[in-house]
Amino acid sequence: MVSNLPSLDKLIHELSKLPGIGNKTAGRLAYHILKSPEHFAHELSEAVEQVKRNVRECSHCYSYTETEEQCMYCTDPKRSNDVLCVVEDPSDISRIESSGAFRGRYHVLHGALSPLDGVTPQDLKIDPLIQKIRESQTGDECITEVILALDADLEGDTTVLYLAKILGEMGVNTTRIAHGVPIGGDIDYIDFRTLGRAIENRVQL
Amino acid sequence: MVSNLPSLDKLIHELSKLPGIGNKTAGRLAYHILKSPEHFAHELSEAVEQVKRNVRECSHCYSYTETEEQCMYCTDPKRSNDVLCVVEDPSDISRIESSGAFRGRYHVLHGALSPLDGVTPQDLKIDPLIQKIRESQTGDECITEVILALDADLEGDTTVLYLAKILGEMGVNTTRIAHGVPIGGDIDYIDFRTLGRAIENRVQL
Numbered sequence: 139m140v141s142n143l144p145s146l147d148k149l150i151h152e153l154s155k156l157p158g159i160g161n162k163t164a165g166r167l168a169y170h171i172l173k174s175p176e177h178f179a180h181e182l183s184e185a186v187e188q189v190k191r192n193v194r195e196c197s198h199c200y201s202y203t204e205t206e207e208q209c210m211y212c213t214d215p216k217r218s219n220d221v222l223c224v225v226e227d228p229s230d231i232s233r234i235e236s237s238g239a240f241r242g243r244y245h246v247l248h249g250a251l252s253p254l255d256g257v258t259p260q261d262l263k264i265d266p267l268i269q270k271i272r273e274s275q276t277g278d279e280c281i282t283e284v285i286l287a288l289d290a291d292l293e294g295d296t297t298v299l300y301l302a303k304i305l306g307e308m309g310v311n312t313t314r315i316a317h318g319v320p321i322g323g324d325i326d327y328i329d330f331r332t333l334g335r336a337i338e339n340r341v342q343l
Numbered sequence: 344m345v346s347n348l349p350s351l352d353k354l355i356h357e358l359s360k361l362p363g364i365g366n367k368t369a370g371r372l373a374y375h376i377l378k379s380p381e382h383f384a385h386e387l388s389e390a391v392e393q394v395k396r397n398v399r400e401c402s403h404c405y406s407y408t409e410t411e412e413q414c415m416y417c418t419d420p421k422r423s424n425d426v427l428c429v430v431e432d433p434s435d436i437s438r439i440e441s442s443g444a445f446r447g448r449y450h451v452l453h454g455a456l457s458p459l460d461g462v463t464p465q466d467l468k469i470d471p472l473i474q475k476i477r478e479s480q481t482g483d484e485c486i487t488e489v490i491l492a493l494d495a496d497l498e499g500d501t502t503v504l505y506l507a508k509i510l511g512e513m514g515v516n517t518t519r520i521a522h523g524v525p526i527g528g529d530i531d532y533i534d535f536r537t538l539g540r541a542i543e544n545r546v547q548l
Contacts, residue, residue: 143408145394159372163363167363167364169432169433178357184388185350186376193348193351202348232346
Protein backbone atom coordinates (compact mmCIF):
# COMPACT_ATOMS: atom_id res chain seq x y z
CA MET A 139 0.00 0.00 0.00
CA VAL A 140 1.47 3.34 -1.07
CA SER A 141 -0.20 6.58 0.00
CA ASN A 142 2.23 9.00 -1.69
CA LEU A 143 2.60 10.84 1.63
CA PRO A 144 6.20 10.38 2.92
CA SER A 145 5.28 10.27 6.65
CA LEU A 146 2.41 7.87 6.11
CA ASP A 147 4.48 5.61 3.82
CA LYS A 148 7.26 5.58 6.41
CA LEU A 149 4.80 4.53 9.16
CA ILE A 150 3.34 1.79 6.92
CA HIS A 151 6.90 0.61 6.22
CA GLU A 152 7.83 0.49 9.93
CA LEU A 153 4.59 -1.26 10.95
CA SER A 154 5.00 -3.92 8.24
CA LYS A 155 8.29 -4.99 9.89
CA LEU A 156 6.25 -6.36 12.83
CA PRO A 157 5.57 -10.12 12.83
CA GLY A 158 2.31 -11.13 11.16
CA ILE A 159 1.66 -7.58 9.88
CA GLY A 160 1.64 -7.49 6.08
CA ASN A 161 1.63 -4.40 3.92
CA LYS A 162 -2.18 -4.24 3.76
CA THR A 163 -2.68 -4.55 7.53
CA ALA A 164 0.11 -2.00 8.10
CA GLY A 165 -1.78 0.41 5.83
CA ARG A 166 -5.00 -0.11 7.77
CA LEU A 167 -3.22 0.45 11.10
CA ALA A 168 -1.41 3.56 9.82
CA TYR A 169 -4.64 5.17 8.57
CA HIS A 170 -6.24 4.34 11.92
CA ILE A 171 -3.41 6.06 13.81
CA LEU A 172 -3.74 9.06 11.49
CA LYS A 173 -7.49 9.31 12.16
CA SER A 174 -7.18 8.83 15.95
CA PRO A 175 -6.88 11.72 18.41
CA GLU A 176 -3.42 13.20 18.97
CA HIS A 177 -3.07 11.71 22.48
CA PHE A 178 -3.53 8.14 21.23
CA ALA A 179 -0.62 8.40 18.77
CA HIS A 180 1.46 10.10 21.43
CA GLU A 181 0.77 7.42 24.06
CA LEU A 182 1.49 4.63 21.58
CA SER A 183 4.77 6.23 20.56
CA GLU A 184 5.73 6.85 24.20
CA ALA A 185 4.89 3.24 25.13
CA VAL A 186 7.21 1.94 22.39
CA GLU A 187 10.08 4.13 23.61
CA GLN A 188 9.42 3.38 27.31
CA VAL A 189 9.45 -0.38 26.88
CA LYS A 190 12.97 -0.25 25.38
CA ARG A 191 14.12 2.25 27.99
CA ASN A 192 12.73 0.57 31.14
CA VAL A 193 12.72 -3.17 30.55
CA ARG A 194 15.99 -5.15 30.77
CA GLU A 195 17.17 -8.70 31.32
CA CYS A 196 17.10 -10.19 34.81
CA SER A 197 20.71 -10.80 35.88
CA HIS A 198 19.83 -14.22 37.26
CA CYS A 199 17.32 -15.97 34.94
CA TYR A 200 17.59 -13.75 31.81
CA SER A 201 13.84 -13.09 31.77
CA TYR A 202 12.70 -9.44 31.73
CA THR A 203 12.61 -7.12 34.73
CA GLU A 204 11.62 -3.49 35.01
CA THR A 205 12.35 -1.87 38.35
CA GLU A 206 14.74 -4.30 40.04
CA GLU A 207 18.05 -5.91 39.11
CA GLN A 208 16.35 -9.33 39.35
CA CYS A 209 12.87 -10.29 38.14
CA MET A 210 9.84 -10.98 40.33
CA TYR A 211 10.20 -14.76 39.90
CA CYS A 212 13.84 -14.79 41.04
CA THR A 213 13.17 -12.59 44.08
CA ASP A 214 9.88 -14.19 45.23
CA PRO A 215 10.74 -15.94 48.55
CA LYS A 216 7.62 -18.13 48.30
CA ARG A 217 8.84 -19.98 45.19
CA SER A 218 10.69 -23.27 45.50
CA ASN A 219 14.42 -23.25 44.64
CA ASP A 220 14.78 -26.94 43.88
CA VAL A 221 12.86 -27.07 40.57
CA LEU A 222 14.09 -25.05 37.58
CA CYS A 223 11.97 -24.57 34.45
CA VAL A 224 13.94 -23.84 31.24
CA VAL A 225 12.08 -21.88 28.54
CA GLU A 226 13.03 -20.41 25.14
CA ASP A 227 11.59 -16.90 25.54
CA PRO A 228 10.52 -14.59 28.39
CA SER A 229 6.96 -14.58 26.99
CA ASP A 230 6.72 -18.34 27.67
CA ILE A 231 6.89 -17.57 31.40
CA SER A 232 3.55 -15.68 31.45
CA ARG A 233 1.92 -18.66 29.69
CA ILE A 234 3.30 -21.14 32.22
CA GLU A 235 2.37 -18.82 35.10
CA SER A 236 -1.22 -18.61 33.85
CA SER A 237 -1.46 -22.43 34.04
CA GLY A 238 -0.75 -22.19 37.78
CA ALA A 239 1.02 -25.58 37.65
CA PHE A 240 4.54 -24.43 38.43
CA ARG A 241 5.93 -22.62 41.50
CA GLY A 242 9.69 -23.01 41.03
CA ARG A 243 12.31 -20.80 39.35
CA TYR A 244 12.83 -20.08 35.65
CA HIS A 245 15.77 -19.89 33.25
CA VAL A 246 15.40 -18.29 29.80
CA LEU A 247 17.63 -19.58 26.97
CA HIS A 248 16.67 -16.75 24.54
CA GLY A 249 16.14 -19.10 21.61
CA ALA A 250 16.73 -22.72 20.67
CA LEU A 251 19.56 -24.52 18.87
CA SER A 252 19.28 -24.29 15.11
CA PRO A 253 22.43 -25.34 13.22
CA LEU A 254 20.81 -24.36 9.90
CA ASP A 255 20.31 -20.76 11.10
CA GLY A 256 23.73 -20.76 12.75
CA VAL A 257 22.37 -20.74 16.33
CA THR A 258 24.93 -22.65 18.43
CA PRO A 259 25.04 -23.34 22.21
CA GLN A 260 27.26 -20.23 22.59
CA ASP A 261 24.40 -18.03 21.30
CA LEU A 262 22.03 -19.24 24.03
CA LYS A 263 22.14 -18.84 27.81
CA ILE A 264 23.27 -22.46 28.25
CA ASP A 265 26.60 -21.77 30.00
CA PRO A 266 24.92 -19.68 32.74
CA LEU A 267 22.38 -22.53 33.16
CA ILE A 268 25.13 -25.12 33.69
CA GLN A 269 26.96 -22.78 36.06
CA LYS A 270 23.77 -22.12 38.03
CA ILE A 271 23.13 -25.87 38.48
CA ARG A 272 26.77 -26.55 39.38
CA GLU A 273 26.72 -23.80 42.01
CA SER A 274 23.47 -25.18 43.46
CA GLN A 275 25.08 -28.65 43.72
CA THR A 276 27.91 -27.35 45.89
CA GLY A 277 25.63 -25.06 47.95
CA ASP A 278 22.76 -25.63 50.39
CA GLU A 279 19.81 -25.39 48.01
CA CYS A 280 20.36 -28.05 45.37
CA ILE A 281 18.33 -28.00 42.12
CA THR A 282 16.83 -31.49 42.10
CA GLU A 283 14.85 -31.27 38.84
CA VAL A 284 15.16 -29.33 35.60
CA ILE A 285 11.95 -29.17 33.54
CA LEU A 286 12.55 -28.40 29.85
CA ALA A 287 9.51 -26.43 28.61
CA LEU A 288 10.74 -25.86 25.05
CA ASP A 289 8.73 -25.67 21.85
CA ALA A 290 7.68 -28.95 20.23
CA ASP A 291 9.45 -28.14 16.94
CA LEU A 292 12.75 -29.24 15.39
CA GLU A 293 14.79 -26.55 17.20
CA GLY A 294 13.11 -27.35 20.53
CA ASP A 295 13.76 -31.08 20.08
CA THR A 296 17.44 -30.46 19.20
CA THR A 297 17.89 -28.28 22.28
CA VAL A 298 16.17 -30.84 24.52
CA LEU A 299 18.50 -33.65 23.30
CA TYR A 300 21.57 -31.42 23.78
CA LEU A 301 20.58 -30.30 27.29
CA ALA A 302 19.41 -33.78 28.41
CA LYS A 303 22.90 -35.17 27.62
CA ILE A 304 24.78 -32.45 29.51
CA LEU A 305 22.41 -32.36 32.49
CA GLY A 306 22.34 -36.18 32.65
CA GLU A 307 26.16 -36.22 32.96
CA MET A 308 25.83 -33.69 35.79
CA GLY A 309 23.46 -36.08 37.59
CA VAL A 310 20.42 -33.73 37.49
CA ASN A 311 16.96 -35.21 37.11
CA THR A 312 15.83 -33.75 33.74
CA THR A 313 12.21 -33.88 32.51
CA ARG A 314 10.36 -32.48 29.50
CA ILE A 315 6.78 -31.18 29.47
CA ALA A 316 4.31 -33.68 27.94
CA HIS A 317 3.23 -33.54 24.31
CA GLY A 318 -0.14 -34.99 23.34
CA VAL A 319 -3.75 -34.18 22.48
CA PRO A 320 -4.63 -30.62 23.64
CA ILE A 321 -7.48 -30.30 26.16
CA GLY A 322 -10.73 -29.97 24.18
CA GLY A 323 -8.96 -31.47 21.14
CA ASP A 324 -10.85 -33.79 18.82
CA ILE A 325 -8.82 -36.89 17.83
CA ASP A 326 -10.23 -36.56 14.30
CA TYR A 327 -8.30 -33.34 13.80
CA ILE A 328 -5.00 -34.18 15.54
CA ASP A 329 -2.00 -34.81 13.25
CA PHE A 330 -0.50 -38.30 13.30
CA ARG A 331 2.83 -37.25 14.92
CA THR A 332 1.05 -35.72 17.92
CA LEU A 333 -1.22 -38.74 18.19
CA GLY A 334 1.80 -41.07 17.98
CA ARG A 335 3.46 -39.15 20.82
CA ALA A 336 0.20 -39.22 22.86
CA ILE A 337 -0.01 -43.03 22.57
CA GLU A 338 3.72 -43.49 23.32
CA ASN A 339 3.48 -41.34 26.46
CA ARG A 340 0.16 -42.74 27.66
CA VAL A 341 -0.54 -42.42 31.37
CA GLN A 342 -1.41 -45.30 33.73
CA LEU A 343 -4.91 -44.80 35.17
CA MET B 344 -1.78 -11.24 28.20
CA VAL B 345 -0.23 -9.79 31.33
CA SER B 346 3.54 -9.67 31.72
CA ASN B 347 3.67 -8.04 35.19
CA LEU B 348 6.10 -5.44 33.81
CA PRO B 349 4.36 -2.01 33.82
CA SER B 350 6.03 -0.70 30.62
CA LEU B 351 5.37 -3.91 28.71
CA ASP B 352 1.76 -4.11 29.92
CA LYS B 353 1.24 -0.47 28.89
CA LEU B 354 2.57 -1.18 25.38
CA ILE B 355 0.36 -4.28 25.07
CA HIS B 356 -2.61 -2.16 26.19
CA GLU B 357 -1.87 0.60 23.63
CA LEU B 358 -1.28 -1.86 20.76
CA SER B 359 -4.51 -3.72 21.49
CA LYS B 360 -6.46 -0.49 20.80
CA LEU B 361 -5.51 -0.84 17.10
CA PRO B 362 -8.16 -2.36 14.79
CA GLY B 363 -7.90 -6.12 14.37
CA ILE B 364 -5.21 -6.42 17.07
CA GLY B 365 -6.43 -8.51 20.00
CA ASN B 366 -4.73 -8.90 23.35
CA LYS B 367 -2.76 -11.98 22.25
CA THR B 368 -1.44 -10.38 19.04
CA ALA B 369 -0.60 -7.19 20.97
CA GLY B 370 1.46 -9.31 23.36
CA ARG B 371 3.34 -10.93 20.49
CA LEU B 372 4.05 -7.53 18.89
CA ALA B 373 5.17 -5.99 22.21
CA TYR B 374 7.62 -8.83 22.92
CA HIS B 375 8.93 -8.46 19.36
CA ILE B 376 9.53 -4.73 19.85
CA LEU B 377 11.28 -5.49 23.16
CA LYS B 378 13.57 -8.04 21.49
CA SER B 379 14.35 -5.82 18.46
CA PRO B 380 17.35 -3.48 18.28
CA GLU B 381 16.99 -0.04 19.89
CA HIS B 382 16.84 1.81 16.53
CA PHE B 383 13.81 -0.19 15.34
CA ALA B 384 11.70 0.82 18.35
CA HIS B 385 12.92 4.40 17.99
CA GLU B 386 12.06 4.60 14.29
CA LEU B 387 8.62 3.08 14.87
CA SER B 388 7.88 5.53 17.68
CA GLU B 389 9.17 8.46 15.59
CA ALA B 390 7.05 7.38 12.60
CA VAL B 391 3.91 7.36 14.77
CA GLU B 392 4.63 10.90 16.04
CA GLN B 393 5.64 12.21 12.61
CA VAL B 394 2.51 11.01 10.87
CA LYS B 395 0.33 12.99 13.28
CA ARG B 396 2.62 16.02 13.09
CA ASN B 397 3.10 16.20 9.30
CA VAL B 398 -0.06 14.89 7.66
CA ARG B 399 -3.18 17.08 7.54
CA GLU B 400 -6.40 17.38 5.58
CA CYS B 401 -6.32 18.87 2.07
CA SER B 402 -8.25 22.15 2.18
CA HIS B 403 -10.04 21.33 -1.09
CA CYS B 404 -10.94 17.61 -1.16
CA TYR B 405 -10.41 16.69 2.55
CA SER B 406 -8.04 13.87 1.65
CA TYR B 407 -4.60 13.88 3.31
CA THR B 408 -1.67 16.07 2.29
CA GLU B 409 1.80 16.38 3.73
CA THR B 410 3.86 19.24 2.34
CA GLU B 411 1.33 21.43 0.56
CA GLU B 412 -1.94 23.11 1.52
CA GLN B 413 -3.70 21.02 -1.15
CA CYS B 414 -3.11 17.33 -1.95
CA MET B 415 -1.38 15.96 -5.07
CA TYR B 416 -4.70 15.03 -6.69
CA CYS B 417 -6.16 18.53 -6.33
CA THR B 418 -3.00 20.25 -7.62
CA ASP B 419 -2.20 17.85 -10.51
CA PRO B 420 -2.86 19.89 -13.71
CA LYS B 421 -3.12 16.71 -15.81
CA ARG B 422 -6.26 15.47 -14.04
CA SER B 423 -9.69 16.26 -15.46
CA ASN B 424 -11.85 18.77 -13.53
CA ASP B 425 -15.21 17.65 -14.86
CA VAL B 426 -15.51 14.28 -13.09
CA LEU B 427 -15.57 14.11 -9.29
CA CYS B 428 -15.22 10.84 -7.38
CA VAL B 429 -16.76 10.83 -3.88
CA VAL B 430 -15.22 8.37 -1.37
CA GLU B 431 -15.72 7.65 2.34
CA ASP B 432 -12.08 7.63 3.50
CA PRO B 433 -8.73 8.96 2.24
CA SER B 434 -7.41 5.38 2.07
CA ASP B 435 -10.03 4.59 -0.61
CA ILE B 436 -8.20 6.98 -2.95
CA SER B 437 -5.02 4.84 -3.08
CA ARG B 438 -7.15 1.81 -3.95
CA ILE B 439 -8.93 3.65 -6.79
CA GLU B 440 -5.62 5.11 -8.03
CA SER B 441 -4.08 1.62 -8.17
CA SER B 442 -6.91 0.54 -10.52
CA GLY B 443 -5.77 3.24 -12.97
CA ALA B 444 -9.38 3.65 -14.15
CA PHE B 445 -9.98 7.20 -12.88
CA ARG B 446 -8.17 10.45 -13.72
CA GLY B 447 -10.54 13.07 -12.29
CA ARG B 448 -10.70 14.79 -8.89
CA TYR B 449 -11.68 13.36 -5.50
CA HIS B 450 -13.86 14.41 -2.57
CA VAL B 451 -13.61 12.64 0.80
CA LEU B 452 -16.74 12.51 3.01
CA HIS B 453 -14.86 11.12 6.08
CA GLY B 454 -17.49 8.50 6.81
CA ALA B 455 -20.98 7.48 5.74
CA LEU B 456 -24.43 8.27 7.08
CA SER B 457 -25.45 6.04 9.96
CA PRO B 458 -28.51 7.23 11.90
CA LEU B 459 -28.07 4.36 14.40
CA ASP B 460 -24.56 5.57 15.32
CA GLY B 461 -25.68 9.20 15.26
CA VAL B 462 -23.77 10.10 12.07
CA THR B 463 -25.83 12.79 10.30
CA PRO B 464 -25.09 14.78 7.09
CA GLN B 465 -23.61 17.56 9.29
CA ASP B 466 -20.88 15.16 10.51
CA LEU B 467 -19.71 14.45 6.94
CA LYS B 468 -18.12 16.73 4.33
CA ILE B 469 -21.40 16.94 2.39
CA ASP B 470 -21.92 20.72 2.61
CA PRO B 471 -18.47 21.43 1.10
CA LEU B 472 -19.29 18.91 -1.67
CA ILE B 473 -22.53 20.71 -2.55
CA GLN B 474 -20.78 24.08 -2.44
CA LYS B 475 -17.95 22.80 -4.67
CA ILE B 476 -20.43 21.56 -7.29
CA ARG B 477 -22.50 24.77 -7.10
CA GLU B 478 -19.39 26.92 -7.60
CA SER B 479 -18.35 24.79 -10.59
CA GLN B 480 -21.80 25.28 -12.15
CA THR B 481 -21.42 29.08 -12.08
CA GLY B 482 -17.76 29.01 -13.17
CA ASP B 483 -15.88 27.91 -16.30
CA GLU B 484 -15.06 24.32 -15.37
CA CYS B 485 -18.36 22.62 -14.67
CA ILE B 486 -18.44 19.24 -12.87
CA THR B 487 -20.47 17.12 -15.31
CA GLU B 488 -20.42 13.81 -13.42
CA VAL B 489 -20.19 12.76 -9.76
CA ILE B 490 -19.16 9.12 -9.23
CA LEU B 491 -20.15 7.76 -5.82
CA ALA B 492 -17.49 5.18 -4.82
CA LEU B 493 -18.90 4.35 -1.40
CA ASP B 494 -18.85 1.04 0.45
CA ALA B 495 -21.48 -1.55 -0.49
CA ASP B 496 -22.88 -1.74 3.04
CA LEU B 497 -25.96 -0.28 4.76
CA GLU B 498 -24.22 3.05 5.56
CA GLY B 499 -22.85 3.35 2.02
CA ASP B 500 -26.29 2.64 0.53
CA THR B 501 -27.94 5.21 2.81
CA THR B 502 -25.39 7.86 1.83
CA VAL B 503 -25.76 7.06 -1.88
CA LEU B 504 -29.56 7.49 -1.68
CA TYR B 505 -29.19 10.77 0.24
CA LEU B 506 -26.59 12.23 -2.15
CA ALA B 507 -28.35 11.01 -5.31
CA LYS B 508 -31.47 12.95 -4.28
CA ILE B 509 -29.61 16.22 -3.57
CA LEU B 510 -27.32 15.99 -6.60
CA GLY B 511 -30.26 15.05 -8.84
CA GLU B 512 -32.08 18.22 -7.78
CA MET B 513 -28.93 20.20 -8.65
CA GLY B 514 -28.99 18.69 -12.15
CA VAL B 515 -25.66 16.82 -11.80
CA ASN B 516 -25.21 13.47 -13.54
CA THR B 517 -24.66 11.12 -10.58
CA THR B 518 -23.38 7.54 -10.95
CA ARG B 519 -22.38 4.78 -8.55
CA ILE B 520 -19.56 2.26 -9.05
CA ALA B 521 -20.84 -1.18 -10.12
CA HIS B 522 -21.46 -4.00 -7.67
CA GLY B 523 -21.25 -7.59 -8.87
CA VAL B 524 -19.09 -10.69 -9.04
CA PRO B 525 -15.40 -9.82 -8.26
CA ILE B 526 -12.84 -10.62 -10.96
CA GLY B 527 -11.64 -14.19 -10.41
CA GLY B 528 -14.76 -14.87 -8.31
CA ASP B 529 -16.46 -18.24 -8.48
CA ILE B 530 -20.27 -17.97 -8.76
CA ASP B 531 -20.54 -20.97 -6.37
CA TYR B 532 -19.15 -18.87 -3.54
CA ILE B 533 -20.85 -15.51 -4.20
CA ASP B 534 -23.65 -14.56 -1.78
CA PHE B 535 -27.15 -14.27 -3.22
CA ARG B 536 -27.44 -10.47 -2.74
CA THR B 537 -24.28 -9.81 -4.77
CA LEU B 538 -25.42 -12.25 -7.43
CA GLY B 539 -28.86 -10.59 -7.52
CA ARG B 540 -27.19 -7.19 -8.04
CA ALA B 541 -24.91 -8.65 -10.74
CA ILE B 542 -27.90 -9.98 -12.68
CA GLU B 543 -29.90 -6.75 -12.21
CA ASN B 544 -27.00 -4.62 -13.49
CA ARG B 545 -26.00 -6.95 -16.33
CA VAL B 546 -24.10 -5.37 -19.20
CA GLN B 547 -25.09 -5.51 -22.88
CA LEU B 548 -22.42 -7.37 -24.92
